[in-house]
Amino acid sequence: MPHPQAPSPGQRPGVRKYVVASLVGNALEWYDFFLYATASAVVFGHLFFPAGTDPLVGTMGAFAGFAVGFAARPLGGIIFGHIGDKLGRKQSLVMTLTIMGISTMLMGLLPTYAQVGVLAPALLILLRILQGIAAGGEWGAAF
Numbered sequence: 854m855p856h857p858q859a860p861s862p863g864q865r866p867g868v869r870k871y872v873v874a875s876l877v878g879n880a881l882e883w884y885d886f887f888l889y890a891t892a893s894a895v896v897f898g899h900l901f902f903p904a905g906t907d908p909l910v911g912t913m914g915a916f917a918g919f920a921v922g923f924a925a926r927p928l929g930g931i932i933f934g935h936i937g938d939k940l941g942r943k944q945s946l947v948m949t950l951t952i953m954g955i956s957t958m959l960m961g962l963l964p965t966y967a968q969v970g971v972l973a974p975a976l977l978i979l980l981r982i983l984q985g986i987a988a989g990g991e992w993g994a995a996f
Contacts, residue, residue, distance in 0.1 A: 871943075875991075878950050882988045885957045886922065889981070893919050900965045901974040918978050922985035929989025936990075945990065952987040956980045 898911025
């Protein structure tokens, strides 16, 4: 007969805590992606492309930045899978959440095309790549 305080088969102590943390982290990261998609459709075409650009071209350019975030996800899985193996899944998860949060915050602080020219969309794409890496890494860290 098993000891009454022993974990049940298939369960380890603290698993629930990690599942909840992963769920919250994943929800936050998808929320960040949702916010970017909404901003792409509404304002990014006007902010990160030259004045006078066809609105369709500006919106499609903003959505191309959205696609870059998804394309970077496998790279994040590889990078943070390795980090998780070396430093632990918890450390990896904290890193991905931090990268996602900082990238999202910096997007809100980006200058517009009118202020810095081509640097504005380049920085936006760089931050989208970081978000994609973080989102892909979160999956590896969570599981």
